Amino acid sequence: MSPGAPVAPVAPPVLALERATMRFGGVVALDDVSMELSEGRVTCLLGENGAGKSTVIAILSGVLRPSAGRVLLDGAPVALGSPRDARARGIATVYQNLALVPLMSVWRNFFLGQEPVTGRGPLRRLDARRCRSESRDALSTMGILMEDVNRPVGALSGGERQAIAIARALHFGARVLILDEPTAALGVRQAELVLQQVQHARERGAAVLLVTHNPAHALRAGDDFVVLRRGRLAARLAGATVEQLAGLMAGEG
Amino acid sequence: MVAGAPFRSGAGAAAVLNAAAPLGILAAPVALLMIAGEFDLSIGSTLGAAGMTLLLLTQHFGWPLWAALLCALLIAGGIGLANGWLVVRTRLPSFLVTLGTMYVVRGLTVALSRLLTGRTQLSGLDTTPGFDVIRPVLAADLGPVAVAVAWWLILTAAAEWLLRRTRFGNWIFAAGGAPEAAREAGVPVARVKVTLFVATSLAAAFVAFLQAARFGGTDALRGEGQEFRAIVAAVIGGTLLAGGYGSAVGALMGALVFGMVQQGIVITGIDADWFLVVLGTLLVAAVLFNDWVRRHAEAGR
Numbered sequence: 001m002s003p004g005a006p007v008a009p010v011a012p013p014v015l016a017l018e019r020a021t022m023r024f025g026g027v028v029a030l031d032d033v034s035m036e037l038s039e040g041r042v043t044c045l046l047g048e049n050g051a052g053k054s055t056v057i058a059i060l061s062g063v064l065r066p067s068a069g070r071v072l073l074d075g076a077p078v079a080l081g082s083p084r085d086a087r088a089r090g091i092a093t094v095y096q097n098l099a100l101v102p103l104m105s106v107w108r109n110f111f112l113g114q115e116p117v118t119g120r121g122p123l124r125r126l127d128a129r130r131c132r133s134e135s136r137d138a139l140s141t142m143g144i145l146m147e148d149v150n151r152p153v154g155a156l157s158g159g160e161r162q163a164i165a166i167a168r169a170l171h172f173g174a175r176v177l178i179l180d181e182p183t184a185a186l187g188v189r190q191a192e193l194v195l196q197q198v199q200h201a202r203e204r205g206a207a208v209l210l211v212t213h214n215p216a217h218a219l220r221a222g223d224d225f226v227v228l229r230r231g232r233l234a235a236r237l238a239g240a241t242v243e244q245l246a247g248l249m250a251g252e253g
Numbered sequence: 254m255v256a257g258a259p260f261r262s263g264a265g266a267a268a269v270l271n272a273a274a275p276l277g278i279l280a281a282p283v284a285l286l287m288i289a290g291e292f293d294l295s296i297g298s299t300l301g302a303a304g305m306t307l308l309l310l311t312q313h314f315g316w317p318l319w320a321a322l323l324c325a326l327l328i329a330g331g332i333g334l335a336n337g338w339l340v341v342r343t344r345l346p347s348f349l350v351t352l353g354t355m356y357v358v359r360g361l362t363v364a365l366s367r368l369l370t371g372r373t374q375l376s377g378l379d380t381t382p383g384f385d386v387i388r389p390v391l392a393a394d395l396g397p398v399a400v401a402v403a404w405w406l407i408l409t410a411a412a413e414w415l416l417r418r419t420r421f422g423n424w425i426f427a428a429g430g431a432p433e434a435a436r437e438a439g440v441p442v443a444r445v446k447v448t449l450f451v452a453t454s455l456a457a458a459f460v461a462f463l464q465a466a467r468f469g470g471t472d473a474l475r476g477e478g479q480e481f482r483a484i485v486a487a488v489i490g491g492t493l494l495a496g497g498y499g500s501a502v503g504a505l506m507g508a509l510v511f512g513m514v515q516q517g518i519v520i521t522g523i524d525a526d527w528f529l530v531v532l533g534t535l536l537v538a539a540v541l542f543n544d545w546v547r548r549h550a551e552a553g554r
Binding site for chain 1: 414418419420422423424426427430431433434435437438439440497498547550551
């Protein structure tokens with residue numbers, strides 16, 4: 001792929017934003033932006049602070065409804081009523097807080113809110129054995145080998161925590177994975193671990209939206225690149241260089 | 254209570270258990286509520302209110318025993334429901350909300366007892382028709398110990414099982430450990446907390462029944478200070494003040510320590526003032542230790 005070539009989708013888009021505009025009072029946070037997420041592809045959403053990245057996440061994850069424009073799921077218009085609704089349709093968003101409880105074990109976190117049970121009546125209880133083995137397996141398919149899933153999440157590295165959040169979303173049936181700045185607070189090694197997770201998610205057929213302001217991380221993991229600048233689409237590319245992306249983000253493109 | 258027991262040490266152990274049991278029954282649900290991130294300072298006054306309700310209804314109004322028990326349970330459950338509802342709706346610290354409830358309930362209990370009977374102590378429960386039915390459940394002795402000790406062990410085991418082995422237990426940890434994350438994961442945090450406020454109140458009513466049955470009567474001031482002792486027992490047993498970590502078995506150990514220190518001082522004849530000194534020292538040591546454990550568990554690599 002040559003830098004600057006137009007996007008050529010290899011599969012029909014799973015989730016698409018079509019000419020979306022978002023106004024908050026008199027402020028236009030997002031202005032006529034279209035983008036597509038396809039199965040087995042990583043789309044990177046780049047932009048400086050205030051470029052509109054968070055607004056795109058909020059619309060695609062069901063937090064906000066666009067003032068104008070539509071969201072298309074498998075090509076059909078869809079009204080995402082709430083984050084819960086979006087999740088039920090297979091759109092999982094992993095925020096920076098990861099929705100993990102530091103003092104709880106890996107397996108308890110993994111199944112939090114969706115715990116499998118065994119037994120009947122008053123003896124209905126957590127299927128702890130299944131939780132342990134399934135969480136261990138789910139993590140190993142993501143390239144994380146964790147012998148002891150009884151460890152508290154707080155004792156893990158930032159990259160491992162991110163991996164748990166991603167593996168959990170995929171395990172519970174996410175087809176679209178929205179990752180909000182997953183490498184922002186991490187060092188080089190931990191960021192690399194997270195970018196490997198993104199590759200694993202792609203290999204499993206997920207449509208990934210990687211939101212970042214780091215062009216190097218985007219190029220390391222992404223297939224398509226969408227650059228936002230002050231709420232407008234600055235570029236949609238299928239390949240780029242770090243300098244090119246950085247220039248587009250800053251407004252020199 | 255220990256008189257007539259053949260062995261000094263055996264009698265001492267029984268006295269420790271008997272002293273610890275009522276506190277232990279309170280401390281188990283209190284530990285669960287604290288793990289879920291909330292406090293209940295009203296259980297002492299709820300204990301007083303439930304006992305007084307039972308006595309007023311049976312002695313003053315002539316209600317049948319079963320109806321009075323049911324009504325006292327409902328009142329206690331209602332106090333718990335009010336606490337929980339206020340805490341999750343207003344998002345005020347439960348420390349303050351239940352401090353308010355504590356004064357209101359205690360005040361009402363004393364005022365209504367005085368208004369209706371002119372007294373704040375009532376007796377005669379042991380001669381009420383039907384008392385023979387509840388005596389084996391609430392006031393019997395199992396060898397050297399009171400039946401309350403058995404209830405204490407059963408309730409602690411049930412609470413521990415609930416905490417470690419059920420979905421609800423998982424939600425308790427999450428509700429106190431990271432409420433926002435828990436909500437995002439679909440945990441009904443508000444329902445968990447309200448349920449536990451009701452549980453602490455019902456436990457207080459149960460202790461009121463045990464004590465009223467044992468002594469045949471009650472006092473409008475009964476249960477004073479028990480709310481703090483239950484919290485101290487939970488903390489000595491490893492429950493974090495900030496929520497998110499702890500156990501019911503720990504609360505049992507905490508209540509046992511209470512009983513041992515209290516009875517130990519009684520048996521050895523040491524001045525009871527030292528009881529408070531030992532207790533305060535234990536509490537601070539436990540808080541420091543718990544905090545160290547928490548930081549150890551949360552430390553990144």
